[in-house]
Amino acid sequence: MGRFSSSGNTAGSIVLLLPVAGYQNGEFLAAGGRLGVEIVAVSDYCRALAPMWGLSPLASVPFDRPLAALPRVLRALKARPDAVLAADDHGLELAACLRAHFELPGNAPEAIRVTRDKYLFRSLLAQGGFCCPAVHVLADAQQPADLAAALDFPVVVKPRRLSTSRGVIRADSPGAFLRAVAQARRIQADAAPDDQPLGLLVERFIPGSEYALEGLLKRGELRVLALFDKPDPLDGPYFEETLYVTPSRLPVEDQKRIADTVQRACAQAGLTEGPVHAELRLNSEGVFLLEIAARSIGGLCGRILRHALGMSLEELILRAALDWPIPEPGVALAAGVMMIPIPWRGIYHGVHHLEAARRVPGVEDVQITALPGQRVSPAPEGSSYLGFIFSRGDRPEGAEAALRAAHGRLAFDIQPEIRLDKAP
Numbered sequence: 001m002g003r004f005s006s007s008g009n010t011a012g013s014i015v016l017l018l019p020v021a022g023y024q025n026g027e028f029l030a031a032g033g034r035l036g037v038e039i040v041a042v043s044d045y046c047r048a049l050a051p052m053w054g055l056s057p058l059a060s061v062p063f064d065r066p067l068a069a070l071p072r073v074l075r076a077l078k079a080r081p082d083a084v085l086a087a088d089d090h091g092l093e094l095a096a097c098l099r100a101h102f103e104l105p106g107n108a109p110e111a112i113r114v115t116r117d118k119y120l121f122r123s124l125l126a127q128g129g130f131c132c133p134a135v136h137v138l139a140d141a142q143q144p145a146d147l148a149a150a151l152d153f154p155v156v157v158k159p160r161r162l163s164t165s166r167g168v169i170r171a172d173s174p175g176a177f178l179r180a181v182a183q184a185r186r187i188q189a190d191a192a193p194d195d196q197p198l199g200l201l202v203e204r205f206i207p208g209s210e211y212a213l214e215g216l217l218k219r220g221e222l223r224v225l226a227l228f229d230k231p232d233p234l235d236g237p238y239f240e241e242t243l244y245v246t247p248s249r250l251p252v253e254d255q256k257r258i259a260d261t262v263q264r265a266c267a268q269a270g271l272t273e274g275p276v277h278a279e280l281r282l283n284s285e286g287v288f289l290l291e292i293a294a295r296s297i298g299g300l301c302g303r304i305l306r307h308a309l310g311m312s313l314e315e316l317i318l319r320a321a322l323d324w325p326i327p328e329p330g331v332a333l334a335a336g337v338m339m340i341p342i343p344w345r346g347i348y349h350g351v352h353h354l355e356a357a358r359r360v361p362g363v364e365d366v367q368i369t370a371l372p373g374q375r376v377s378p379a380p381e382g383s384s385y386l387g388f389i390f391s392r393g394d395r396p397e398g399a400e401a402a403l404r405a406a407h408g409r410l411a412f413d414i415q416p417e418i419r420l421d422k423a424p
C-alpha cells in the first residue's frame with residue numbers, strides 16, 4: 001500500500017472492474033459521471049491485442065486469475081482508491097483482493113470464493129442448517145456410471161463455477177444423467193479451458209416455484225430492494241431465465257421468510273457490504289437457496305428498479321460503496337423484465353415487429369442486445385440473451401401480461417450456422 005497516496009479527489013474515486021461487453025458497464029459509467037466521482041476502469045480485453053490497440057495496462061487484466069492480476073493492477077494504479085467494485089460476477093474475486101490490499105471495507109476474498117463455488121456454497125448451507133438438497137461432486141476423472149447408482153432422481157447436474165444457467169441440466173434417469181454429465185463437462189471445458197479441474201456438482205432437483213431477491217448489505221444488515229416472482233415454470237431439463245416481476249405476489253409471511261433466510265446466509269458466508277442477488281426456490285419444506293452472489297441482478301434487468309429507487313441501481317451501488325446516504329425507496333408501480341430467450345442455436349440476423357412490441361400497453365421499452373452476425377445458443381450452451389423487454393403496470397399481473405404480449409409480437413431471424421468444413 002506504501003506508494004499510494006489518497007486520490008485527493010473530494011468526491012471520491014472508485015476502481016471499477018468492467019468486463020468486456022458487460023451489460024451494465026454503461027450504466028455504471030453514467031452513474032459515476034452523475035455523482036462526480038472518478039471511475040478508474042479496469043477491464044479484461046485480450047492481453048495480446050490490448051497493447052496493439054493502444055489501451056492502458058488496466059484494460060487487459062485477467063479477472064479470472066486474481067492472484068496474477070493483482071500485482072498488474074497495483075503497478076498501473078496511480079492512487080489509492082476510496083472503493084473497489086466489480087460490475088458483475090467475473091471481477092468479484094479480484095475486486096475483493098484489491099480491497100483487502102488497500103484495507104477498504106467490503107466483502108472479503110474468502111466470502112466471494114465461497115459464494116462463487118456452488119459446492120462450497122452448498123456445504124456452507126448444510127453446515128448452517130439451511131434447507132439444502134443432497135449434493136455430490138463428480139470429479140473430472142470419475143466415471144458418472146459409478147455415481148448413478150447412488151442417486152435419487154431427478155437430479156440437476158451443473159458446473160461448479162459457471163453462471164446464467166450455463167451447463168445446468170436436469171436428469172430424471174441414469175441414462176439421462178450420463179448424457180447430462182457428458183454435455184455439462186463439454187460446456188465447462190469450452191467455457192473455462194484453463195480452469196483448474198473442479199468437477200461437476202450433482203444435486204437433487206428441488207421442486208417449487210422460483211424467486212429472486214435483490215438487496216443491499218451495509219455492515220451486515222440486508223436491505224431488500226426488490227423481491228421478484230419468476231412466473232415461468234423452471235422445471236428443466238434446461239433452465240433459461242425469462243421473466244422477473246416485482247412486487248412479489250407471495251404472502252407477506254413468505255416474503256419475510258425469504259428475506260430472513262438470505263440475511264442469515266449472507267452472515268454465514270461472510271458477505272457484509274454492497275449488492276446481493278439471491279435466487280431461491282420455495283416449497284412446503286422451506287426456502288431453498290440456489291445461489292447468493294455479491295453483485296446486482298444481471299443483464300439490463302436492474303433498469304426496472306429505477307422508479308422505485310429514485311435512481312439507477314448502479315448509482316445506488318456506487319453511493320453505497322462510498323458510504324454516502326441512500327434515500328428510502330419510494331412507492332412504485334409493478335414492473336417486469338423479460339430476458340428474451342434464444343429459441344434455437346444459429347446466427348442472429350435481426351428482428352421483425354420491434355416497434356409493434358414497443359407499442360404494447362404497459363411496455364416501457366424493448367432493447368435488442370444481440371448483434372447481427374452474432375452466434376447465439378440457448379441454455380445450457382449459451383450465456384447471453386437476445387435482449388430485454390421492460391414493462392410497468394398497476395399490478396404485477398399487468399406487468400407480466402405486457403411482457404408476454406410484447407414477446408409474442410417479436411419475430412427473430414436466426415439462421416442455421418453453415419460449417420465451412422461441411423459447405424458444398
Ligand code: ADP
Binds near residue numbers: 163
Ligand atoms: P447459475 O448460477 O448458472 O444460474 P444455478 O445453480 O443458479 O446456476 O441454476 C440455474 C437455474 O437452474 C436455477 O435458477 C434453477 O431454475 C435451476 N436449478 C439449479 N439447481 C437446481 C436444483 N437443485 N433443483 C431445481 N432447479 C435447479
